[in-house]
Structures are given as structure tokens and as C-alpha cells.
Amino acid sequence: MSNAEETIGTRPNEMCSKCKGACCKALPGSVFFDDIKEPIVDTITEMLRGGYYSIDAWDGDVFSGTKYSCYYLRPATVGSKDVFDLSWGGRCIFLSKEGCTLSWEERPRGCRLLVPKTLPGGKCGLPENLGGTSCKNAAAKNWYDHSEMLQEIGNIIVQERKEVKA
Numbered sequence: 001m002s003n004a005e006e007t008i009g010t011r012p013n014e015m016c017s018k019c020k021g022a023c024c025k026a027l028p029g030s031v032f033f034d035d036i037k038e039p040i041v042d043t044i045t046e047m048l049r050g051g052y053y054s055i056d057a058w059d060g061d062v063f064s065g066t067k068y069s070c071y072y073l074r075p076a077t078v079g080s081k082d083v084f085d086l087s088w089g090g091r092c093i094f095l096s097k098e099g100c101t102l103s104w105e106e107r108p109r110g111c112r113l114l115v116p117k118t119l120p121g122g123k124c125g126l127p128e129n130l131g132g133t134s135c136k137n138a139a140a141k142n143w144y145d146h147s148e149m150l151q152e153i154g155n156i157i158v159q160e161r162k163e164v165k166a
């Protein structure tokens, strides 16, 4: 990669260049449903089969409805290639010493939209107009109508892995 400032999730800027991806080391950015290419089910299936993505969840209903968990997709974390990984964070599997190994276009929307140091207290976060209280919350809202589908695909991959081990 030619420009060191482009090696993390955000647009090139001095702050991120100095920081070198504290966000990527804490929790991978969220994939948004709107980014999944057709055919949707096949694309998600292949992402999960490859082991580089996991299903995470917003614990509770992001719209105060009846769902208990709202599932969404994100890159896996180092040390965990679980299909369902509802852990509290970890280093993104795509982060190398040189920065993100994905091209800008391949990066999850949650990475591309992250704005450095713009939230109260100087925290980094997504633009307010995305309607989420955090990257995770915004992604869970974006996946809301597809949460069950994601869960079903995840269950199939879990079963596939069990059969391979058997």
C-alpha cells in the first residue's frame, strides 16, 4: 500500500495516521446489510465459510420490539473464527502490522464511515445521521429485517463445521 494514511479504516487523516488503528484493535468495523452483494444468501454463506467473518449481535432489541438479539456481520477477531462470536471485542483479523489488508472498497461500511474524534469526549464514531448510538447499534439496525436470515445461515455453517469434524 502506497499511502500509510490509508492503511486503516478511516479516510486519510493525521489523527488516524498517528493512532494506527486503535479501533481495529478493539473491535472490527461492522458490515452493513446494504453492502452485501447479490445473491445475498450465497454471499453471506461464502463469507462465513471462509472463516474471516463472524456473526455478532446487539444484545436486546435495537428498536424496542420483540427480538432478543439483533444479529449482524463483522470481520472475525484474531483467535476466534467462531461463526457466532458475541464477545466484547478483539483485534480485527484483517489488521496487519502495515495496516488493513483489505482495499478501501472491500472494507466494512462501519470502517469506512468511522469519523475520528468527533463524538463528545473526543471519541471516534459513526456520523449521527446513521441513526445508531454506536457502530454495533447502527449495524444491528441496518440488519434488523434480515437478522433471522443471518442466524439461519450461521446455523447451517455451524452444522457444516460439525460434520467436517465428525
Ligand code: SF4
Pocket (backbone or CB within 6 Å): 008, 009, 010, 021, 023, 024, 027, 028, 029, 075, 092, 093, 094, 095, 096, 099, 100, 101, 102, 107, 108, 111
Ligand atoms: S476491516 Fe480493516 S479497517 Fe476495518 S476493522 Fe478490520 S483492519 Fe480495521
Ligand code: SF4
Pocket (backbone or CB within 6 Å): 008, 010, 015, 016, 017, 019, 020, 021, 022, 023, 024, 114, 115, 116, 117, 124
Ligand atoms: S478512527 Fe479513531 S481509533 Fe480509529 S484509527 Fe482513527 S483516531 Fe484511531
